[in-house]
Amino acid sequence: xxxxxxxxxxxLAFSSGDLKGRAVELAKRLSLSLYRGDEEFDYLxxxxxxxxALVPSVAKGFGSIRCDFSTGEHSHRRHYGGxxxxxxxxxxxxxxxxxxxxxxxxxxxxxxGFVLATLGCNVTLLERNPIVxxxxxxxxxxxxxxxxxxxxxxxxxxxxxxxQASSSDYLxxxxxxxxNCSDDSESASVxxxxxxxxxxxxxxxxxxxxxxxxxxxHQIVGTDNDSDAxxxxxxxxxxxxxxxxxxxxxxFLAEAKPSYSLKGKSTRYDIYTLxxxxx
Ligand SMILES: C[S@@+](CC[C@H](N)C(=O)[O-])C[C@H]1O[C@@H](n2cnc3c(N)ncnc32)[C@H](O)[C@@H]1O
Numbered sequence: 001x002x003x004x005x006x007x008x009x010x011x012l013a014f015s016s017g018d019l020k021g022r023a024v025e026l027a028k029r030l031s032l033s034l035y036r037g038d039e040e041f042d043y044l045x046x047x048x049x050x051x052x053a054l055v056p057s058v059a060k061g062f063g064s065i066r067c068d069f070s071t072g073e074h075s076h077r078r079h080y081g082g083x084x085x086x087x088x089x090x091x092x093x094x095x096x097x098x099x100x101x102x103x104x105x106x107x108x109x110x111x112x113g114f115v116l117a118t119l120g121c122n123v124t125l126l127e128r129n130p131i132v133x134x135x136x137x138x139x140x141x142x143x144x145x146x147x148x149x150x151x152x153x154x155x156x157x158x159x160x161x162x163x164q165a166s167s168s169d170y171l172x173x174x175x176x177x178x179x180n181c182s183d184d185s186e187s188a189s190v191x192x193x194x195x196x197x198x199x200x201x202x203x204x205x206x207x208x209x210x211x212x213x214x215x216x217x218h219q220i221v222g223t224d225n226d227s228d229a230x231x232x233x234x235x236x237x238x239x240x241x242x243x244x245x246x247x248x249x250x251x252f253l254a255e256a257k258p259s260y261s262l263k264g265k266s267t268r269y270d271i272y273t274l275x276x277x278x279x
Pocket of ligand 1: 105106107108109110111112113126127128129132165166167168198199200201221224227230
């Protein structure tokens with residue numbers, strides 16, 4: 001479950017006076033206090049000219065988290081990631097003839113959503129954790145700004161839309177809307193082609209392999225123990241398939257056997273097919 005933020009000491013900080021307005025606004029929205037410079041803290045949510053970052057206290061030994069779509073890993077994967085040959089592309093059913101719309105129920109920092117958008121998918125991202133949502137919203141805002149100077153990136157960013165929402169509530173709204181649809185074409189306008197789920201999994205011990213920033217992410221998000229419950233409604237609203245991302249050795253979500261799986265070294269995609277893909 002989401003660890004209550006009240007159990008962690010989190011403050012909103014800003015590195016220069018011209019960022020104060022944004023910091024005050026976000027602090028209000030997240031019910032956080034502004035950092036004055038002398039309080040003990042677990043995390044600072046800090047605005048600087050480089051964007052919003054989650055900065056752990058030195059004592060934690062974790063890395064900072066920032067969402068950057070125009071540089072680093074995201075940019076490298078966009079240019080050299082392998083296009084439609086990537087397992088995630090095959091899992092959601094991208095082909096030369098079909099590019100699905102995707103409802104991502106577990107957006108996180110948007111890495112998977114961004115890959116899907118680079119491959120042409122329109123992606124609706126849902127994230128319930130207020131801090132993660134703020135980091136992702138800031139990353140999308142800066143990516144969109146960078147897209148003014150990089151038209152390909154601009155098109156990719158335009159395919160992402162982010163909502164702060166509980167996915168179970170959102171799915172329930174879609175299920176209710178579908179119940180009231182009078183024909184197939186009306187239903188199709190409500191249904192995403194593919195629903196994508198990538199719940200948090202407990203970290204494997206204190207492995208050196210776990211990236212430092214992942215440790216901070218895990219402490220802020222916790223474990224998604226309620227993710228089994230998403231699958232049923234996901235299967236009701238998706239038009240073509242539901243895709244669940246799991247660690248390679250993990251059991252199936254809700255113990256539900258998928259139609260088939262794509263297995264990688266550390267990750268597995270479980271695919272629940274509903275209808276043949278077009279093309
Ligand atoms: C493992 S992370 C997803 C990582 C993401 N696929 C990526 O590539 O960055 C899971 C995220 O889903 C969010 N989440 C889990 N269950 C959710 C729910 N029911 N509604 C909304 N967000 C949820 C968590 O807060 C967390 O940020």
